[in-house]
Amino acid sequence: MNYISTRASAESAERHSFFDILLGGLAKDGGLYLPDAYPTVSSAELQQWRHLSYADLAYEVLAKFADDIPEQDLRELTRRTYTAEVYCNGRDSSRAAEITPLKVLGIEQGAPLALLELSNGPTLAFKDMAMQLLGNLFEYALARRGLTLNILGATSGDTGSAAEYAMRGKAGLRVFMLSPHGKMSAFQAAQMYGLQDPNIFNLAVEGVFDDCQDIVKAVSNDHAFKARQQIGTVNSINWARVVAQVVYYFKGYFAATPQQPVPAGAPLPKVSFAVPSGNFGNVCAGHIARMMGLPIAKLVVATNENDVLDEFFRSGSYRVRKASETFHTTSPSMDISKASNFERFVFDLLGRDPQRVVELFRDVEHSGGFDLSRSDDFARVKEFGFVSGRSAHADRVAAIRDVYQRYGTMIDTHTADGIKVAREYLDHGIPMVVLETAQPVKFGETIREALGREADRPHGFEGIESLPQRFEVLPADGARIKAFIAQHTGL
Secondary structure, three states, X not given: OOEEEOOOOHHHHOOOOHHXXXXXXXXXXXXXXXXXXXXXXXXXXXXXXXXXXXHHHHHHHHHOOOOOOOHHHHHHHHHHHOOOOOOOOOOOHHHHHHOOOEEEEEEEOOEEEEEEOOOOOOOOEOHHHHHHHHHHHHHHHHHHHOOOEEEEEEOOOHHHHHHHHHXXXXXXXXXXXXXXXXXXXXXXXXXXXXXXXXOEEEEEEEOOHHHHHHHHHHHHHOHXXXXXXXXXXXXXXXXXXXXXXXXXXXXHHHHHOOOOOOOOOOOOOOEEEEEEOOOOHHHHHHHHHHHHOOOEEEEEEEEOOOOHHHHHHHHOEEEOOOHHHOOOOOOXXXXXXXXXXXXXXXXXXXXXXXXXXXXXXXXXXXXXXXXXOOOOOHHHHHHXXXXXXXXOHHHHHHHHHHHHHHHOOOOOHHHHHHHHHHHHHOEOOEOEXXXXXXXXXXXXXXXXHHHOOOOOOOOOOOOHHHOOOOOEEEEOOHHHHHHHHHHHHXX
């Protein structure tokens, strides 16, 4: 498997393997890595994969992208990562071995509406699904190469704690995680800032998530500093994290479709997925699964009030908001106005023309966006299965209340955004699977508003908000962040 940059400079003409790009983030030309061609999955393979455990399914998917990792090593990594012991924080522990149980809520407009539980990992968020694997991959790669790595990341809520729990105590790893000061829920902040491990550094940035993300990208583009400080990334610009998320689309598809084999020559049943979206990494994984051949009918992009992605999929105009225009909402992990993974989809949308990608994202830097509404390319959006919608606070509260009253299921605020928009795109007879984002306890204030009661709290998370917290408050200044990293690495 050869990886190329979305901005394909002379640098990206070199061959890059999975192992080559695992520890990095952006390509040297500022682009994002993608395979030079997506591997495909045949109908026969889909039939064979249907009854695999999650760990073995992860192996099969990853083996198509990571052909430079020996089979025995990769299989051991996936089996060590995806265990019932690691993913045991679900509401029904008897289903922990499924890793990502599917919960069918009911039939609406003739379509099964279901939740794919992705938040049963150690930090109660879907980010654990990829981050736990990434931690094990990093440790494996560093040991093989005799290296150390300083992880620099940005989080709007859940990425940070998922990364830190995955990397804590790992040999050869330090984590420097940027988060917007005062803009996460109390539970999210407690999960991150409560960690006392010496290899974990939490930096609360005086700004919004996009400021944090911009600093990570700026550091990644300072190639001398990046090399000297041995900087890597766990944000979804890291390809390994995106491809790890591809796995649960396959698992969700298998759970939502009939278990009996499809007769030879008959079309495979289709499934739609609704994905709460901020940085576009989660739904980008669905796009990749579809490009591999998974029979996906629709990919429903659900945004909150920060509706940059919804605006694009409805109009063809991609318009990044300024920090002052970015809303602080009750689904804070989606409070993002510059979707860093969107470039991967745009690359495919433009027929994989790197020069056009460079030109468009130069427009983003200079004028804050671009407009494809009059181009033939935008007409192809529906060919890729994408539709979108927007949800606001009142919609979230209504969805949380409705799902609880109608189905006896408590959902978090981001999943509520997904439910609200999913209902706008139901097709008779086609299952609609909403990707659950987090467990409700992480957003207790809105749960109390919607339901008049406290959110369910899994065992082991009692009182974490009152535990001592360790973090540094810094301005949104890349130079200050670099100085902090240098001071604490000694490099």
